[in-house]
Amino acid sequence: MDNYKNNYNNDKIKTDCREKKGDNAISNEKECEKNNLLSTQIGPISLPNPVILASGTCGYGLELIDLIDISSIGAIAVKGLSLLPRVGNPPPRIIETPCGLLNAIGLENVGIDDFLKRLLPIISSYTSRIIINILGDTALDYARLAKIIEENRDDAIIGIEVNISCPNVKEGGIAFGRSSKGAREVTGAVRGETGLPLIVKLSPNVADIVEIASSVQEAGADAVSLINTVLGMAIDIRKRRSRLSNIFGGLSGPCIRPIALRMVWEVTHSLSIPVIGVGGITSWRDAVEFFMAGASAVQVGTATLIEPDTGIQIIKGLERFMIKEGYNSVKDMKI
Amino acid sequence: MVYCFYNSLLNHLNDKEREFAVRKDEYCKILINKKIADNIYLMSLRNSRISKEARPGQFVMLALHDLNRASDPLLRRPFSICYAKDDVFYLLYRVSGRGTAIMSTLSPHSDIKVIGPLGNWFSQDISFHILVAGGIGIAPLLFLNARLNKLGLSSALLCGARSKAELIGTSQIKDLLQADDISPDGAAQYVTEDGSKGHKGLVTDYLMELIESNCLPQHPDNKIIIQACGPMPMIRAVRRLLLRSRWGENIRFEASLESVMACGIGLCLGCAVETRYGHIHICKDGPVVNGKKLI
Ligand SMILES: Cc1cc2nc3c(=O)[nH]c(=O)nc-3n(C[C@H](O)[C@H](O)[C@H](O)COP(=O)(O)OP(=O)(O)OC[C@H]3O[C@@H](n4cnc5c(N)ncnc54)[C@H](O)[C@@H]3O)c2cc1C
Ligand SMILES: Cc1cc2nc3c(=O)[nH]c(=O)nc-3n(C[C@H](O)[C@H](O)[C@H](O)COP(=O)(O)O)c2cc1C
Ligand code: FES
Numbered sequence: 001m002d003n004y005k006n007n008y009n010n011d012k013i014k015t016d017c018r019e020k021k022g023d024n025a026i027s028n029e030k031e032c033e034k035n036n037l038l039s040t041q042i043g044p045i046s047l048p049n050p051v052i053l054a055s056g057t058c059g060y061g062l063e064l065i066d067l068i069d070i071s072s073i074g075a076i077a078v079k080g081l082s083l084l085p086r087v088g089n090p091p092p093r094i095i096e097t098p099c100g101l102l103n104a105i106g107l108e109n110v111g112i113d114d115f116l117k118r119l120l121p122i123i124s125s126y127t128s129r130i131i132i133n134i135l136g137d138t139a140l141d142y143a144r145l146a147k148i149i150e151e152n153r154d155d156a157i158i159g160i161e162v163n164i165s166c167p168n169v170k171e172g173g174i175a176f177g178r179s180s181k182g183a184r185e186v187t188g189a190v191r192g193e194t195g196l197p198l199i200v201k202l203s204p205n206v207a208d209i210v211e212i213a214s215s216v217q218e219a220g221a222d223a224v225s226l227i228n229t230v231l232g233m234a235i236d237i238r239k240r241r242s243r244l245s246n247i248f249g250g251l252s253g254p255c256i257r258p259i260a261l262r263m264v265w266e267v268t269h270s271l272s273i274p275v276i277g278v279g280g281i282t283s284w285r286d287a288v289e290f291f292m293a294g295a296s297a298v299q300v301g302t303a304t305l306i307e308p309d310t311g312i313q314i315i316k317g318l319e320r321f322m323i324k325e326g327y328n329s330v331k332d333m334k335i
Numbered sequence: 336m337v338y339c340f341y342n343s344l345l346n347h348l349n350d351k352e353r354e355f356a357v358r359k360d361e362y363c364k365i366l367i368n369k370k371i372a373d374n375i376y377l378m379s380l381r382n383s384r385i386s387k388e389a390r391p392g393q394f395v396m397l398a399l400h401d402l403n404r405a406s407d408p409l410l411r412r413p414f415s416i417c418y419a420k421d422d423v424f425y426l427l428y429r430v431s432g433r434g435t436a437i438m439s440t441l442s443p444h445s446d447i448k449v450i451g452p453l454g455n456w457f458s459q460d461i462s463f464h465i466l467v468a469g470g471i472g473i474a475p476l477l478f479l480n481a482r483l484n485k486l487g488l489s490s491a492l493l494c495g496a497r498s499k500a501e502l503i504g505t506s507q508i509k510d511l512l513q514a515d516d517i518s519p520d521g522a523a524q525y526v527t528e529d530g531s532k533g534h535k536g537l538v539t540d541y542l543m544e545l546i547e548s549n550c551l552p553q554h555p556d557n558k559i560i561i562q563a564c565g566p567m568p569m570i571r572a573v574r575r576l577l578l579r580s581r582w583g584e585n586i587r588f589e590a591s592l593e594s595v596m597a598c599g600i601g602l603c604l605g606c607a608v609e610t611r612y613g614h615i616h617i618c619k620d621g622p623v624v625n626g627k628k629l630i
Contacts, residue, residue, distance in 0.1 A: 056603070063601035063619075066358055067450075079604070087614050094595045094605035099406045101597055108604050108614070254406040282406060305598035306398070306411055308360060308450070 037322055038315065040074065040330060042274045042296045043222035044197045045159050047074040047129065050330050051287070051311050051318075054278055054301035055080055055133035055161060055201070056105065060115065061123045067308040072315065074297065075129035078115070080163050082135050083144055085111035090245045095234050100255035101302050102232055104246035107135055107166065112145055116152045124156035131199065135163040138170055139189040146193035159197035162190055164216075165205075165228045165250075177203035177228070180215035191220035199276065202226040202263075204256075209263045210270045217273040224267065225276035225299060227260045253302040254280040261293050268294025268334070282310060284317025291333035358453060358600065359384065362446040366423060368439070371507060373500050374430045375471070376439050383422035385451050391416075391459070391479035392591055392623045395426070395451030396599035399434050408434045413596050415475040415564075415622075416452060418512055425512060427503070429471040453599055454622050457589055459483060461560040464490035467542055467573060469565020473503050475591055475622075476564055480505070481516035491545070492523040495538025495565070499531035538565075539572040546580055563626065564591040574626050590626035592617055 038049035053061075053070075055077040064070055088108025095102040110119070112134070123130060134145040142162060149160060164177035164186050176182035187200050200216040202209060204227035213224050229250025234243040242248075260279025268275050277290030278299040287298045303310040318330075327333055363380040371377050385395065396411040412434045417427040430439050441447065457479050464483055466476045473494055483490045496502040506520040525533025526541045534541050542561070559582075563573050570590045577583035594606040594617040606617040611628040615621060 057598075059602045059604075067360060067600070088604065088607060090609060091607050092595055093607060094597045094603070096408065096410050099409055101409060103597070103603070103605060105604050108607070253409055302409075302597075305603050306400075306409065307448075308600065308602075 037328070038319055038330070040297050042197075042199075042276060045075075045199075045223070047158075047297065049074045049315050049318075050291075050297035051315050052077055052131065052276065052297055052299045053304055053311055054299035055131075055163065057301040057304050060110075060119050061127060061130065062119065064304075064308060065126050068312055070127045073127070073129075073311045074315075075131050075158060076123075076127060077131040077133050077161050077299065078123075079109050080107055080133040080135045081109050081112045081115050081145070082107065083112060083141055083148075085109065085114065092243065092245060093249075095243045095249065097232070097234055097251065098255060100232075100251050100253040101305075102234055102244065102249035102251050103229070104244045104249040106246060112148050116148070116154075120154060120156070124154060128156050129158050130156045131159045131161050132157055133161040133163055133201070134190075135166045136186075137166070139176075139185045142186050143189040143193050146190040146196075150194040150196065153196070157196065159199055159222075160190065160194060161199040161201050161225060162186060162221075163201050163228065165201070165203040175203055175205070177201075177212065178206055180211055183212050184215040184219045187216040187219035187221050197222045199223045199225050201228055201278075203228045204259055204263055204279075205231045210266050213267045213271055213273060213275075217271060221273065223274040223276060223296070225278055226263050226267065227256070227279045230256050230259060252280070254282055254286075256280050257286060257289075261289055264290055264295050265293040281314070282307075284314045284321060287314050287318055288321060288333065291330045292335045294334045296331065357384075357388075358450060360448060360450045363449045364446050365441055365443050367511075368441055368443055369511075370439070371427075371511065372503055375501075375503060376428055376430065377417075377508070377511060378426045378428065378438070378441075379423050380426070380447075380449065381423055382449065385416075385449070386419040386422050386424045389416045389419045389424055389452040389478075390456035391482050392456035392475050393452040393454050394475075394599070394622060395424075395449050395453060396596070397426075397438070398448035399437050408437065410597055411450070411599060412438070413453075413593075413599050413618075415478075415591070417474040417477050418481060418508075418514060418517070419478065420512070420514065427471065427474040427477070427508070450600060454618060455620070457562050457591070457623050458560060458587075459486060459488065461558045461587065462488065463559045464488060465542070465545070465559065465561045466490060466492045467538060467561060467563040467565070467569075468492070468494045469538060469563075469569040470496055470501060471503075472563070472565030472569075472591070474564070476562065477505065477508060477517055479562060480518055481514060484516045484518060490518075492518055493526065493538050493542060493545075494523055495526045495528075495541075495569070497528045499527060502527060502532055537569075537572070539569060539576060542573065543576050543580070546576070546582055546586070558587070559585065560587040560589060561626070562589045562591075567592075570626060570629065574629055577627065588626035589623050590629065591622045592624055593622070594618075 040050040089106030200221040232251040257280030274296040277295035282303040418425040509517040597603040607614040
């Protein structure tokens with residue numbers, strides 16, 4: 001193992017581990033030594049491993065605690081939060097498509113206040129690395145959300161992830177993330193209110209992903225995560241109507257992996273901003289593809305819904321692969 | 336006393352009484368997977384934890400993609416537990432699409448991944464229970480029927496189907512499972528739309544007659560509950576019938592609902608159903624809900 005020792009982030013991780021609640025601090029420390037190989041830096045964010053659970057597919061983290069040890073996951077990105085609670089779309093909200101999942105949840109969430117006051121204290125006793133995903137109708141909403149998070153800073157909040165795939169109410173409902181202007185506006189609004197690490201989550205439903213990534217980088221983002229779901233639909237041919245109450249839905253799962261991988265490659269090969277790869281990752285092999293395309297970390301979404309321990313399995317598989325192939329860090333995998 | 340893992344955690348803050356059940360994702364060995372009627376199969380799986388913890392109304396999520404993490408079919412499928420004994424639990428399912436077609440071809444001795452037991456359960460503490468099953472909706476009610484018999488609570492079991500061919504007889508399952516606690520055919524009421532077996536008509540019409548007749552215990556201390564599982568139009572018909580009936584107010588109504596589920600464990604929020612309380616999530620706030628609050 002010594003060959004692979006990477007002191008990059010060692011002390012920080014050890015501290016992180018000691019801070020972890022519970023009485024197994026010592027075994028945690030051992031766990032961390034082992035994870036050195038996997039320790040990851042995404043701009044200002046340090047993680048013991050590069051696997052993050054994607055927003056909207058791990059609830060608020062709590063729903064997983066009896067099924068997996070969420071403290072061994074790199075970080076969790078909680079369900080997207082808005083200023084006020086949202087009820088989401090009427091059912092049906094979920095349709096299975098070939099190797100994919102079409103969803104129109106409609107951004108249902110408990111609202112930022114309830115999350116910070118009621119849920120965060122519980123979740124932070126299970127994991128010390130939480131990324132807060134936010135969404136809004138206007139740039140001002142995003143700014144307010146960032147301000148509220150800033151005012152309620154907690155050690156467990158390691159960053160804000162901005163979902164810019166939401167309709168911009170002021171611009172006729174076209175998603176912020178579909179234009180450089182919208183993406184820049186939202187990123188700038190959030191950056192103006194917080195010093196926390198800022199990740200912007202990009203929508204794939206654009207002509208030129210590099211252009212959008214470059215505009216959010218200029219507006220002060222520390223990293224980008226891509227991709228969010230691909231806009232799609234399915235029709236019930238007997239009822240002659242869309243299978244989703246919302247007509248369109250967001251496609252996720254293995255069927256979008258090649259699109260996600262291509263977009264990650266485009267961004268990492270044109271810009272310097274760190275990229276978190278998301279889209280259809282179900283195994284460590286899939287994750288390795290994203291690292292080879294230049295991703296600094298990965299997020300696992302739909303796969304967790306089906307196999308709750310996917311994230312854990314990816315961490316284990318990745319470590320085995322890196323030892324076997326002699327990689328010192330995930331960054332080394334970039335081709 | 337609604338089981339909900341997530342809410343129990345939240346209740347923790349309010350220091351309320353709560354119940355925990357541990358959910359796990361485990362391989363279970365298939366013991367039997369057998370066709371018992373047109374398109375209807377019975378599967379038994381070995382897992383003593385699920386079998387011991389399961390309560391009538393709860394369900395499991397079954398992984399049907401092959402074990403080396405192939406992604407087709409992508410999502411797990413939800414199935415109610417239709418009986419549990421010793422270290423075995425049973426599922427009764429109707430082949431209705433690709434997933435259930437694959438399921439029907441699985442051979443005994445193979446292992447499949449199962450998360451469970453999930454969701455809440457039917458009440459089992461009322462003096463008189465009327466169980467109303469529509470088609471495959473009989474599954475969780477068989478389990479309930481067995482538990483009520485064991486507890487010595489009186490119940491009536493009403494089974495509806497389109498025709499005799501689609502009707503699932505309780506005796507057949509009782510024999511297959513060697514389950515002494517399931518009521519025999521003679522103790523159940525069968526209703527078919529074409530009259531090919533039992534009463535002719537809709538199961539809800541029969542229920543109406545039963546409620547309006549004087550056969551039910553009418554004493555105010557004798558509480559009555561209707562517990563139903565079946566197609567949504569049937570559930571709605573039961574609700575309407577209770578609203579109209581002069582006895583409606585004194586009769587409680589629990590319905591087990593279905594909804595498309597991506598996870599079954601509270602992660603995706605995909606299983607929402609609209610009720611008079613607002614949206615509820617069938618996998619964690621259900622599948623058993625207060626039927627009177629449906630829309
Ligand atoms: C809590 C619960 C308990 C259930 N218990 C039983 C049972 O005991 N026996 C039984 O035969 N069936 C039961 N069902 C319905 C069963 O889950 C569906 O029949 C099954 O998922 C169909 O899968 P498929 O691939 O064959 O159909 P497809 O139509 O190919 O499935 C496509 C997608 O739609 C979903 N879907 C299709 N029909 C239903 C449905 N009726 N309810 C929910 N999701 C559906 C599938 O899960 C899948 O994601 C239950 C459903 C729920 C929610
Ligand atoms: C049910 C569901 C809900 C989601 N909710 C959110 C959300 O609230 N905010 C967000 O930024 N992304 C959300 N996503 C997108 C995922 O985080 C992820 O970007 C996408 O699903 C692609 O990854 P995957 O193929 O691994 O699922 C959601 C995805 C799914 C399937
Ligand atoms: S099915 Fe995913 S939350 Fe209910």
